[in-house]
Amino acid sequence: MKKLHLIGLLLITIITISSCKESKKKETEPSKKGYTVEPKTTTINWIAYKTTSKTPVKGQFTEVTIEHKNKATTVLNAINGLKFSIPVNSLSTKDTIRDKKLKKFFFGTMQNTAEITGVITTNNENSGTVSLTMNKITQTLPISYTINDQMITIEAVMNLDNWKAQLALKALNAACKDLHSGDDGISMTWSEVKIEVATYLKYE
Secondary structure, three states: OHHHHHHHHHHHHHHHHHHHHHHHHHHHOOOOOOEEOOHHHEEEEEEEEEOOOOEEEEEEEOOOEEEOOOOEOOHHHHHOOOEEEEEHHHEEOOOHHHHHHHHHHHHHHOOOOOEEEEEEEEOOOOEEEEEEEEOOEEEEEEEEEEEEOOEEEEEEEEEHHHHOOHHHHHHHHHHOOOOOEOOOOOEOEOOEEEEEEEEEOEEO
């Protein structure tokens, strides 16, 4: 009986020591580093156009939510499959009257536009697509990008007609008729919008 008791104690001691070693090994094992996209270091700028001479109107969205962040070994892999949402209320042109008109007459005419959502897909080192949802419509938007160390700059040109925004453009143009009129007296709001996104990825 004493021998059995001693053997039992020995086994318990061995198991305990082994468990401690495994625990220490897990604690000291460093986590793998990778790149992730951070909302705080991401800027979303846009350029719309008015008048027949195509006068630019610049603005941005000051907020973005990143869903399911990818921690990847490369910057390109970090944005591939990235899901995001942009609150429309974060729109800013540094002109409060213009901001109110854009939110009321343009986005307010659309359906379900509290936010704009999308998923990025990379094709190669400098081009890809965004599956962009706005006005309850999802369309594929081609994008191009450049990578410089931890910084990636993305550009795209939207044709708002693809998201059936004709009524929204018409409502905005009616509300801004005089402001969207050029020297020729013609009031016009273009369906083309240029998108410029810059994000500095975290590496840790």
